[in-house]
Amino acid sequence: MRLRTPVLATVAALLVTSVAALGLTISYDAACPTTAPSAATASTIKAYRYSCYGSPTVLQMRDVGRPTPADSEVLVKIHAVSINPLDWHYMRGKPYLMRISSGIGAPTNHKIGSDFAGTIEAVGAAVTRFKIGDRVFGSGDGTFAEFSTMNEGDAIAMMPDSATFEQAAAVGIAAVTALQAVRDKGKVKAGQRVLINGASGGVGSFAVQIAKSYGAHVTGVASGRNIALVKSFGADSVIDYTKDDFTKGTQRYDVIIDLVSNHSVRAVAGVMPPSGICVIVGGTNDNRWIGPGIQSLEAMIVAPFVTPTFVSMLASTNQQELEVLRDLMQAGKVTSAIDRRYPMAELPAAVEYLEKGRARGKVIVNVVPSQ
Template identity: 50%
Template sequence: MKAIAQDSYGSPVVLKLMNIDRPTAGDDDVLVQVHAAGLDQGAIHLMTGMPYLMRLGFGFRAPKGRVRGRELAGRVDAVGKNVTRFKPGDEVFGIGEGSFAEYARAEEGKLAPKPSSITMEQAAAVAVSALAALQAVRDAGRVRPGQRVLIIGAGGGVGTFAVQVAKAFGAHVTGLCSTAKVDLVLSIGADDVIDYTSEDFANGKSRYDVILDIAGNRSLSHLRRALAPHGTLVLCGGEGGGRWLGGMGRTLRAIMLSPFVSQRLRGLLTNERGQDIQRLGELIETGDITPVIDRTFPLSETPAAMRYLTAGHARGKVVIVI
C-alpha cells in the first residue's frame, strides 16, 4: 500500500511516499481503508522529534512508528475476532495508527460510526482536535452555562471546535485570533472576537471565568491578568518553550503554582476515550459542532500540508485525502 513514512526526525523533507506492507487487524482491532486523515500538531511533533522529552516514548534516534497520522475516516476493511461493534463496509471515524496511508489499524474503542451529515474529509478532522476541545471545555475547564470563556487560538484546528463546544455548553464565548480569522470565528458562533494584532486581551477591560489557551505562547502572568479571581486557566497548547520540554515546561509551572493562588491553573492531557468520540459524533449530528476545513492535500503532498500547518495560518483543519 502507499503511505507517508519517515525513517528519521526532521523537517517535512523526511516524509516520503513509499510502498509498504498493509497492516493487519489484531483480535481487538479494526482495519480501516482510509479515505481521509486529519493533520494536528501532534503529527508535527512526531515528525520533528521535538520536544526531546517525547522521544522517551516514541523513539530516541528515530520514530518507532514510521507512518504518521492518527485522525482518520474511512470504511472498515476487516475486523479482529473480538470486535463486535463494526463489520466490513461500515463507515467510521476516529483515531488510528499511521493514517497517512491507504490502510490503518485502529482499536475498536477509538472508532465511532461516521455521522451521516458530514463528508469523509470533515469526519477525518474530528477525533484528535475535537476530543481535546471537548475535554478542555467539559473536564478541565468545567464550563457552565452563562460563564464568560476566552478561547486563545480560536481560529485553528482545536480552537474552532472549542468555540462550538463551549457554545453548546451555554457559555458566552470570546475568541482570540488574527485579523484573517475574525470572520470565521464569528461564523461558528463566538459572541465576541478579539484581534490580537490590535488589542491586548489582558488590558483590564474584561475578566473571564475560563480561559482556554490553545496557542500556547503566552506567559502565565499575562494570562492570569485576564482571568477572574477564582477563574480557571486551561493550558491546551504545548508550543514553544525550548527543545527539551517545549510547552510542557509552562504547564508544569502552572500546576505547581495553582495550590498557592485563588485561580485554578490546569494542563490538558487528552484521554482517548471511545465514549467521547461517540459523543462528538452526536454533537455533529445535532448540529452543535461542524468541522471547519481550511485545505485538503492529496497523500503525495503531505510534506506541503505539514509546511502549511507549521506556518500557523490554517483556518480550522488541514486534511489529507487518500
C-alpha cells in the same frame, strides 16, 4: 573541611558531565537511511513511513505490506486524514523530551498519522461493534496510509450520518481535546464567560462551538484576518490579538482555554475571578527541550500563589468522546471547519503548512481522491 570541597567539586563536575552527555544523546539526530523502493504488488498498499527525524522530506510514501486485522481488530480503508501539531512533533522528534518514548536518535515507530475517516474493509473473528462497509472515524496509529488496523475498542466510532469523510477526519485529536478542555477541565456552565486564546486553529475551531453548545458566552482571540471566521464558529465576540491584549482589558473570564500560552500566568490571572479556571492546552513556545510544556511548568510554580485555578491537560482520544462529538455534529451544534485539502502524494506539504502555525481550522489530506 579541606576534603569536602574537592568531593563536592567532583560530584558537581560529574553531574554537569552527565547532564551534558544526556543532552547530547537525546538531541542527536541519526542520519536518514536510504531505503530502496519496494515494488507495488496486489498485497501492498501506499503508506507514509519515516526512519529519521527532520523536515517534512523525511516523510516518504512507500509500498508496504497490506495489514491484516487480528481477532479483535478492524481493517479500515482510509478515505481522508487530518494533520495535527502532534504529527509534526513526532516527525521532528521535538521537543526532545518526547524522544524518551518516540526514540533516541531516530523514531522507533516508523508509522505516522492519527486522525482518519474511512470504511471498514475487514473485521477480525471476534469483532462485534463494526461490520464491513461501516463509515467510521477516529484516531489511530499510522493512519497516513491507504489502510490501517485498529482494535474495535480503540478510538474509532461510527461517523455522523450526514458528514463527509473530510469533515469526519477533521474531528479526532482536535475536537476531543476541545471537548475535554471545555467540559472536563474547564467545567464550563451555561452563562459563564469563556475565552478561547487561539480560536482560529484546529482545536480552537471546535472549542468555540463546544463552549457555545454548553451555553457559554464565548470570546475568541484571533488575528484580524480570522475575526469573521471565528464569528462563524459562533463566538459572541472576537479580540484581534494584533491590536489588543486580552490580559490588559477590563473584561473578566470565568474560564480561559489557552491554546497559545503567550501570556504570563500572573497576567492571565489578572482577568479572572478567584473561582476562574484556566486550562493550558498548548502553546507557541518552541523551546526545543520541553516546547510548550514550559508554560505548564510556569503554571505549576506560580499557581499556588494566584487564586484562579491553572490546569494543564493532555487529551486522551477514546470511543466515548468520539460518540459525544458525533452526537453534537448530528444535532448541528458542531461542524468541522476545513482550511486546506491536499492529495495523498502531497501529504508532506500539508504537514509543512500546519507546522507554520497559521492554519484556519483543519488541514485535510484526501487518501481517496474526490470525496
